[in-house]
Amino acid sequence: MTLTDLKTRLDIIEIAQELGLQLDKNGKCLCPFHRDKKPSLQFSKQKQIATCFSGNCSAGTMDVIELVKKFYSWELPMAVDWLKSKTTNYSITETTKQSNEDYEAIYKGLEPKIGKSSKARDYLASRHIDHKKLAAGFNTGKDWSKLKYCIVFPLKDKNGRIVSLYGRSIYDNAKAKHYYTTNRKGLYPKYPDTNTKQLIITESIIDTVTLQQHFYSRENGNLSILTAYGTNGLTPEHTEAVSQLKQLQDIVLWFDGDQAGLGAIDKYAKELHKLLPNITISSVEMLENEDINSIVISHDSEILQHLYKQRKTIYNKEPVLPKTPPQSTNLLIKPNYAVYQDTYVKVELMGGIDLKDLSRLKVTTIIHSIQYPERPPSRNNVDLYNDDAVEKLVRKVAPKIEVGTIAIREALNLVTKDLEQYRLKQQDTRQKVKKDRYQLREVTLKAQDIAKKLLQSKDLKASLTQLLQQTGIIGEEKNALFLFTILLSRKMDKPLNAMVQGTSGSGKSHLIKKVADCMYDQNKIKRFTRVTDKSFYNYGEYDLQNCGIILEDYDGLTEEAELAWRELQSNHKLSSSVSQKNEQTGEISTGEKYVFGPIASLVATTNFRIYEDNESRVFVIAIDESEAQTERVLDYMSKKASKEITEPQEKQVIQELQDLVYMLKPYKVKNPYRLELPKTAKQRRRLTQMLHDYIEQITILHQYQRRVASDNNQMLITELEDLEIAIDLMFNSIVLKADELDGILRQFYEDLKKYVEDKGKDYEFTQREIRQYFRISKTQMFRYITELQELEYVHKSSVGARNVHKFRISYWDNIEKLRTEIREHLQNQINTYRKEAK
Structure with missing residues (x-):
């Protein structure tokens, strides 16, 4: 066997692994021929060579023989003999009949023709195969007589060389569809x-x-x-x-x-x-x-x-389970205490056991004599992994408690073994991968078909609204669908965020909880009632990526937690400069810590005024606190109590919505339409971007009904219907951005105007009068009046008996007019686009 024959029978990468070199996915490893901190030895499977690119190394470029020679510092005969012994492991079955065809050259000639032949492209398209992503050729029969009218695929040997070809006929009515070249080999x-x-x-x-x-x-x-x-x-x-x-x-x-x-x-x-x-x-x-x-x-x-x-x-x-010696059951371990006892001694271990540093086993021992219990015990600190210290302890304790050294030594030996097993078991428990809190439910093919039909229905918005109502969301179906689409965006590149305002007990937490329940992978939905200052910074790098976060009490966030929250929403990551300690050297250096998003979020708050920098990043909606809504909720509660509506029924609907979420995939969206918000809207720039992001989300929701762009970017194309649905669902949020009053205060002020208008616009009222009529607390009433006074919507008109202040409405605005103007402003733009399309 010549050296050339030997090299063709071997794979340099497999030999490298035989030598113990650890190659990464790019075919690089630490060079064994010089001190290397970063992988500099590059292997090429195609060329069957290895090259060290470090300026500090003289290894250069090596074939498989040179690699073994340098690795073991052998002469050529020794390296060749060693490699010959490996050929039985790495050689493949050889064919007896050799072909004179140069398949590499033939394939290179056929490869460009697959894109030029319409017949080949049509055949592949009929098989749902993209010819642009396919490594294959096409043979018309003009340049090569074999495999005529076939899609030609290369078969390769272990070194990546093309050693034969396979042809698939493009004519399905052909007598034979599969063709191979003579003496087929390769994979x-x-x-x-x-x-x-x-x-x-x-x-x-x-x-x-x-x-x-x-x-x-x-x-x-x-x-x-x-x-x-x-x-x-x-x-x-x-x-x-x-x-x-x-x-x-x-x-x-x-x-x-x-x-x-x-x-x-x-x-x-x-x-x-x-x-x-x-x-x-x-x-x-x-x-x-x-x-x-x-x-x-x-x-x-x-x-x-x-x-x-x-x-x-x-x-x-x-x-194959390793054989383990029988475990001792003599050591009883409790928190901060352990005890061992045999016929000669009793060993007590006081304090905790170090589970972090396994290189030491320091314990505080109290050793008693069983035979002479009246003798005082011996109390000592010892590292059980230090034989000299243990032996010294044995010789010190033996005369004091009058027990032989063999018995004490054997007892300490058994204690050490039991502690080792305990610490290793605890380490395994601590290092186990954290199990998912919620088991991921398998979506059956039947459930997928049902969800797909729903997503293909022309009245998808109404169907989703009805399903959300059946989950237990009463009277807030429109807001629920709005929040549902926002939380859906957690899968996308541009997730959205929403804030729900309402007074205590108004049902805001119930709303966001129910919407969150409808998401498919509940392990990706994080629900918090409290967030500490630095908790967001202490997550793992990708723990929050593409998660939906539910905050039931946004009011409890500290200023530092709010800062982290804002960065996750807008910057999609948290970055911190932190001090890090080297565990081996003890050296402290500055490092960087990242927590990556993006996140989608739903939060609930009772605050009227939200810090502007926080509010501008989210869609804001207000809970309906009207008397009519209260009656709807009470009616639902009555039906729930009488079992007219049951928990299993609601869970079944939630499961259907989860199946629907499962069927939705992330897409990029191409929106050819531009909408402008009224100039009265606050934070107009950011809100306009949020509007277009939400339109994209509505397009993704309708992905089974939308066209995909013909280019390679696989982008969904937005239709005018998406604009109308998006505006309808987020309209209340747009109005709140344009309104000077927040959602809760606006509801109170509209109720107050109706009450006063019935008695005359110049009617004077007291806080107690309004408080008792609307059945609200003194604190709430004070907040409402104070806020309206600051905004000059009401003013103190007089002071009555016993210093009772009376108020009068100063500014009679028209919110319905504002709503109509905003809706017409947006709808006119859509109508213009619709006319242009015709």
């Missing part, structure tokens, strides 16, 4: 990456291409796909390649849903289990007589994810 799409943990094996190349374009596994990033050439096409080359995957954990057989496919799954599962007994082998159950490509044509591509999650295990990996 498609390539040999699996060496770091593969999960491997999917498909029945055909078209199925593999379909998975590449329409399927993404959330379970495992280290996922590879490999093609078997039909139900009888799992070759020794396939099994050899699979057997070399040292990190492999799972094999998934994804074949057709016919008898041949089921038979192949059974056969190959047995073969692979025999070859790899410590690997989990499962299969995907396909719909009858369907393959991966055909099911994408007849269903949404999301079905692939569903089928994959429902895969059935055929052979399960049986973990």
